[in-house]
Amino acid sequence: MTREEKALSLSHVVKAYRKYANQHRFLTLKSAFLNGALFREFQPEEVYLAVDDVSLEVEKGKTIGIIGENGSGKSTLMKMMAGIARPNRGTIDVNGRVSALIELGAGFHPEISGRENVYINGIILGLTKKEISARFDEIVRFAELEDFIDQPVKTYSSGMFMRLGFSVAINVNPDILLVDEVLSVGDASFVPKCLDKINEFKRLGKTIVFVSHDLETVTRICDEAVWMRKGHIVMKGYPKQIVDAYLQDVSEREEKKQRLRRQEIEEKIEEKASSPEQEEGERHRWGDMSVEILRVTLRDGKGNEKFIFHPEDSLTVEMEILAREEKEDFGFGIAVINGAGVTTYGTNTFLEEMKPLLLPAGNHKVSLTLPSVPLINGFYFIDAAVHSRDGAPYDYHHLLHQFRVDSLHKDVGHVRLDHSWSFGDGLRFKPQG
Amino acid sequence: MFLKEKIDTVYRSRLLISNLVSRDLKARYRGSTLGFLWSFLNPLLLMLVYTLAFGVILKPRFPIPHMETASGYSLFLFSGLLSWIWFSTSILECSSVLSTQGSLIKKVFFPVEILPITTVTTNFINFLLGLPILILFFLILGQPLTPFVLLIFPVMIVQFLFTLGLGFFAAALTVHFKDIGNIIANLMTLWFFATPVIYPFEFGPILSTPWIRTLLLLNPMTHIIEAYQFCFFFGSLLHYKKLLVTLVVSLLVFLGGYYFFDRVKDTFPEQV
Numbered sequence: 292m293t294r295e296e297k298a299l300s301l302s303h304v305v306k307a308y309r310k311y312a313n314q315h316r317f318l319t320l321k322s323a324f325l326n327g328a329l330f331r332e333f334q335p336e337e338v339y340l341a342v343d344d345v346s347l348e349v350e351k352g353k354t355i356g357i358i359g360e361n362g363s364g365k366s367t368l369m370k371m372m373a374g375i376a377r378p379n380r381g382t383i384d385v386n387g388r389v390s391a392l393i394e395l396g397a398g399f400h401p402e403i404s405g406r407e408n409v410y411i412n413g414i415i416l417g418l419t420k421k422e423i424s425a426r427f428d429e430i431v432r433f434a435e436l437e438d439f440i441d442q443p444v445k446t447y448s449s450g451m452f453m454r455l456g457f458s459v460a461i462n463v464n465p466d467i468l469l470v471d472e473v474l475s476v477g478d479a480s481f482v483p484k485c486l487d488k489i490n491e492f493k494r495l496g497k498t499i500v501f502v503s504h505d506l507e508t509v510t511r512i513c514d515e516a517v518w519m520r521k522g523h524i525v526m527k528g529y530p531k532q533i534v535d536a537y538l539q540d541v542s543e544r545e546e547k548k549q550r551l552r553r554q555e556i557e558e559k560i561e562e563k564a565s566s567p568e569q570e571e572g573e574r575h576r577w578g579d580m581s582v583e584i585l586r587v588t589l590r591d592g593k594g595n596e597k598f599i600f601h602p603e604d605s606l607t608v609e610m611e612i613l614a615r616e617e618k619e620d621f622g623f624g625i626a627v628i629n630g631a632g633v634t635t636y637g638t639n640t641f642l643e644e645m646k647p648l649l650l651p652a653g654n655h656k657v658s659l660t661l662p663s664v665p666l667i668n669g670f671y672f673i674d675a676a677v678h679s680r681d682g683a684p685y686d687y688h689h690l691l692h693q694f695r696v697d698s699l700h701k702d703v704g705h706v707r708l709d710h711s712w713s714f715g716d717g718l719r720f721k722p723q724g
Numbered sequence: 725m726f727l728k729e730k731i732d733t734v735y736r737s738r739l740l741i742s743n744l745v746s747r748d749l750k751a752r753y754r755g756s757t758l759g760f761l762w763s764f765l766n767p768l769l770l771m772l773v774y775t776l777a778f779g780v781i782l783k784p785r786f787p788i789p790h791m792e793t794a795s796g797y798s799l800f801l802f803s804g805l806l807s808w809i810w811f812s813t814s815i816l817e818c819s820s821v822l823s824t825q826g827s828l829i830k831k832v833f834f835p836v837e838i839l840p841i842t843t844v845t846t847n848f849i850n851f852l853l854g855l856p857i858l859i860l861f862f863l864i865l866g867q868p869l870t871p872f873v874l875l876i877f878p879v880m881i882v883q884f885l886f887t888l889g890l891g892f893f894a895a896a897l898t899v900h901f902k903d904i905g906n907i908i909a910n911l912m913t914l915w916f917f918a919t920p921v922i923y924p925f926e927f928g929p930i931l932s933t934p935w936i937r938t939l940l941l942l943n944p945m946t947h948i949i950e951a952y953q954f955c956f957f958f959g960s961l962l963h964y965k966k967l968l969v970t971l972v973v974s975l976l977v978f979l980g981g982y983y984f985f986d987r988v989k990d991t992f993p994e995q996v
Contacts, residue, residue: 308994370993374833377990394831402751411747414740415832443754 297386298467298498299349299372304381306342306367306522341367342378343522351386351466354489354499356509356530358537359519365502368519369393369471372500387466387498390416395456401445405436405455408444412459426462433488434458450478457481461488467498486512506534507699542599542697549598549693556691557586575689582618582650582677582685586611587692589673599695600664602707606694607660610675612686618650621685625659626674627666628690635666635705641680665707666696730982733835744842749849763853767809771802778922788924790957795865802858803956804921804949810851811887811945812912814844818891819898819905826996836989837982840891848884858956870959879951882967886944886974892981896988899995919945924953944970944977 342364349355357365370376371383373391398415399408409430413423423430431440434454436447444452461468470489489512492499503509509516509530516533518525525540526533559575591597592605600606608625624639638659640647673692678684700707714720734741753762778784779797790796821839828834862869898904918939920927925946930936940946947963947970954962 375829375831376993389833391831391833394827397827397831398825400747400751402754403747407747407750411743414743415828415834420739 296351297348297384298351298353299347299386299500300384301345301347301368301372302382302384304342304345304368304371304378304383305340306364306371306376307338307340307379309338340522342371344381345519345522345524346381347517347524347527349498349500351498352496353514354493354501354512356501356503356513356516357519358503358506358509358516358534359525360541362521363519364522365519366393366471369469369500369502372467373469385467388417388463389467389469390460390463390465391469391471392457392460393469393471395453395460396444397456399444399452399456402443404442405431405440405444405447409440409455409459412456413463416460416463418463430455430458430462433461433484450481454481457485461485461492465497467500468492469500469502471502472504506538507701510534538697545695546598549695552693553598559691575691576687577689578677578684578686580686581616582612582614582621584610584612584675584677584686584688585654587673587675587688589692589694598693599697602664602666602696602698602700604664605660605662606664607658608673608675610657610677612655612657612677614650614652614655617652618685619647620679621647621650622678622680623657623659624674624676624678628672628674629666629705630670633705635671637674639676639678647680664696665709666698667700667702667704667707668696668698670695726983726986727979730837730986734837734841737835737838741838741842741845744838745846745849748842748846752846763850764857767802767806767854768857770809771798771805774801774805774922784923784927786924786927788926790867791924796867799862799865799867800924800953800957801922802861803953804919806851806854806858807883807949807952808916808919808921808945809854810847811883811948812916813850814847814887814891815894815908816912817843817847819894819908822895822899822992823996829996830993836992837892837985840888840895840985844884844888844891848880862956867957868959869956872959872961873955875962876952876955878971879948879955879962879967882951882971882974883948885978886948886970889974889976889978889981892978892985896985899992900988915943915945919943919949920953921949925950944973 345364345368357368359365367376369391370393371378372385373389373393374385375391375393396408396412398412400411406427409427410420410423413426413430414420418426431437434451434457436451436455439447439451444455447455468489486508489499489501493512501509501513513530515527516530517527518533518537520540526536588596588609588611589598589600590607590609591600594607597604610623622640622645624637626637627635629635671694672690673694674687674689675692676684676687678687698707753759756762758765775794775798779794779801786792786797788800791800818840821843822829822836825839828839829836859869894904894908898908920930920940923930925940930940947966951962951967954960
């Protein structure tokens with residue numbers, strides 16, 4: 292691969308920010324000069340590495356997406372590509388004209404008209420007056436501001452402001468377009484328009500670097516994805532694979548958090564079990580405890596304990612119970628309650644016409660398995676109960692067990708109903724991706 | 725090397741500078757009823773206030789011809805006042821321009837030195853706009869102007885360099901020490917009275933107090949303002965030797981300011 296085919300090449304780029312921005316920063320910076328490079332080794336606790344030894348090459352004509360949590364260094368990296376920030380170490384080679392959609396309408400002056408601001412902004416972004424004049428109508432049309440272009444910018448709504456800023460920036464006609472999360476502020480009709488424009492850039496063979504939390508868009512429009520964490524590149528490659536790995540990682544960390552939460556809950560349950568009278572006020576658990584639910588575990592299809600489920604996963608609710616005495620009148624119930632407190636689904640053995648015969652005293656396991664979790668994104672609670680035919684609970688756990696559904700689908704409602712679309716002849720949609 | 729590279733940068737940005745200057749000029753009085761007239765009215769009103777305060781109420785006896793009357797004093801005052809307004813407003817605005825235009829520094833690739841340059845240039849144009857009023861006043865009050873008035877051109881160059889150099893310092897320092905902005909505001913008031921704008925340099929108390937005299941002589945603005953007064957009010961040849969020395973000092977201030985600004989400008993995006 293020759294150098295000419297790279298639009299961007301970053302080599303061992305480091306960007307450090309000082310942690311404590313205080314009054315004396317400049318003085319310490321000066322002392323940093325005096326002490327030279329040793330300074331960083333001596334006081335590493337004062338320095339925060341926003342980008343730490345990142346090497347990355349972007350081929351011409353490719354669209355790459357950078358994903359990662361907040362504070363992972365994505366935006367800093369992008370600012371360095373745009374030339375706004377300078378790396379402390381390492382080199383960045385840029386091959387072509389760059390336009391950065393980092394802040395739209397930077398330099399817009401509120402008191403002067405949209406027209407005048409388009410010129411100034413265009414010049415700031417590197418256009419000549421002639422170029423702006425030639426593109427002026429297109430800029431205004433794309434921003435849908437024909438009627439307002441001679442009004443002072445201070446009278447614009449934030450949407451109008453953003454549209455005008457985007458429109459100027461995109462009309463700079465760059466070889467390399469850097470897009471940093473700006474699309475998240477657009478309204479429902481403008482965002483698709485921006486994405487169309489970005490797709491048009493793709494077709495024209497321009498290089499695009501795209502920083503976003505919108506993973507779906509990243510998988511759809513990017514040729515390659517880069518996943519960053521704490522200033523490092525964790526992985527790069529095929530977008531779908533990277534996004535999945537990233538989601539997996541986010542889930543795992545979420546699981547860890549949930550596990551901690553779960554420990555707290557279990558402690559709470561134990562507390563309550565040891566003093567059943569006290570819990571009336573909180574109403575998380577009630578019953579005469581003649582049969583006790585010791586533990587509720589959520590497992591996936593492989594039997595692993597889990598807290599985050601994808602809709603296509605299977606979910607098993609496993610109850611460990613202790614019958615203190617033999618029972619002939621007993622049933623088990625489970626309910627799924629969503630974050631808004633609505634019971635999304637509930638069932639019990641009586642409702643399903645199962646007639647109890649015998650629950651011997653001692654420890655038992657009871658499981659309910661859902662082959663899939665057709666729910667929309669969000670947190671859910673599980674209620675679990677052992678009770679008699681007339682509903683009198685032996686032990687009822689209310690809102691004590693939690694799980695999360697992590698779905699790539701964006702549909703709304705309470706549950707995801709199985710469905711498919713079909714269309715008559717002649718009706719066509721753009722192929723996805 | 726440094727200078728050539730910088731001149732290139734500024735030259736390449738000339739379109740941007742001229743547009744930012746015209747934007748600032750347009751935006752300055754946009755929305756007010758009198759609009760652009762304020763560019764003329766502001767120095768005029770300021771001059772009237774000072775004339776009232778120093779020419780009529782305090783009425784010092786300046787041992788200089790044409791300055792005994794209030795109208796004569798107002799012409800003397802006006803000769804230096806426009807230049808002072810250009811200088812002090814530029815420095816004050818430079819000390820805040822990096823933070824008010826922070827989005828440009830943080831979000832766009834942008835040669836930052838353009839901001840102080842734009843600020844000083846905008847105020848320079850404002851100064852130029854005040855000159856016709858000044859000339860009109862001389863005509864109305866019947867004091868003739870002499871061909872020496874043309875010597876303001878070199879004086880303006882000296883002042884531009886000095887103001888911009890100091891502006892670079894003010895801008896760069898204020899980013900790191902917010903206090904500098906307040907210090908400068910007060911310093912400007914002191915500096916105003918330490919510069920012969922409202923009184924002539926050839927004034928008894930100054931000539932008779934050596935340390936005040938030395939202080940004034942060390943102040944580059946003294947020589948710049950005095951040069952304008954020679955061009956307009958006295959209508960005679962300015963002290964070209966003094967001006968030459970001031971030019972050298974201004975050039976040094978300019979280069980030092982620009983160099984300092986350039987050295988620390990990489991830190992602006994994280995500080996603003």
